[in-house]
Amino acid sequence: MFDVLPDRVPWFLAGPALGLLIVGLFVLANQPLGASGAYVQTTGFLRKRDGVVMWRVFYFVGMFIGGLLVTQVLRTSGGDIRSGYDALRADFPLALVIPMVFAGATLLGYGAAVAGGCTSGHGMCGTAQRSPASVAVTATFMTTAIITTFALGLVVKAVA
C-alpha cells in the first residue's frame, strides 16, 4: 500500500531497534521481550485456564499484526508473499518439507519449554541481563543449530 520500507532493513538499524525494544519493555513493565512465554500464556488462554498472564496474549497477537503491517502495508514490493521456504523447497519436495517443518517446530517448542525460553527470551533478553544460564542456552542452541544445518547439507549433497 505505502511501500516505504526497503526489501530488507539492514541489521545495523534493526538490531539496535530491537535492543531498544528490550530495554523499553523492562523499563515499563519489568518484563523480558520473550516469545515462547507468549505461546504458553496463549495456550492457557485458549484452554481457559486460571492465572493466565493476559498481556502476553495481547503481545502474541501483536507480533502477528506487526508482521502484517510490515509485509502487507509498509513493504509491498519485492514479492513479500513467498512460500518462505525457497531454499528448503529447492532441495526437498513439498510432501517432505511439510513434515520436516512440523517436526522441527515441535522440537523447538519442546526444547524451548525444557530450557525455559527461546531465541528471544534466553538468546536476547537473558544474555542482555548477563545471565549465565541464558548464555549457556544460547551457546548450546547456536552450536546444535549450526551442526544440524551442516548435517542437513551433507544429506542433501549425498542424495543429489
Added chain:
Amino acid sequence: MSRLARQKNNTLNAVGLLFGILFGAVLAGARLHEYDTIHNMLSFEEYDVFLFMASAIAVSAPLLWLLERKGFTTPLGGQFSLSRSKPEAHHIKGGAIFGIGWAIAGTCPAPALVMVSSGAMLGLVAIPGIFLGLHLRERQVMSALTAGDGEHRILEKV
C-alpha cells in the same frame, strides 16, 4: 478487582500489544521470518542475523546494566530488577533440542507468527508444531507450563 487495578491491567495489555507489534515489525523488517534468512546464517553464508542479534545485545545490555545500578520503580511491573541464574542440565538439554528444531524448521516462536502474516502458509505448519512441543513438555512434567521467557518472572497480580 479495583478500578485502579483494572486500569493498570488495561494499560499493561495495551503495552503488550504495542510491543508485540513493534517486535513483529522489526523481525519482518529484517526478514527473520524467512527460512532462507535463518538458513543462510546457520550455514555461514551471511552474517546479518548474527550481527542483528549482537547489536541488539550491545545496545540493551549496557543500558540494562546502567538502569540496574540506578534502581527505580517501573510504572507497570514494580521494582526494576534483572534476573540471573546458574546454568543447569535442563538449560543445556533444552537448548540442544531447540537448536536442532531451529535449524530444521528455520524459524523460532516469534518469527513463525510473522511468517504467517507475510503470507507464507508453511507458518501454519510451524505454529501448531510449536504448540505441540510445549504440550508434550506439559504432559511430561504433568503440570501446566507457567513461564518461558528465559530469565523470567511471573508478573505478580496487579
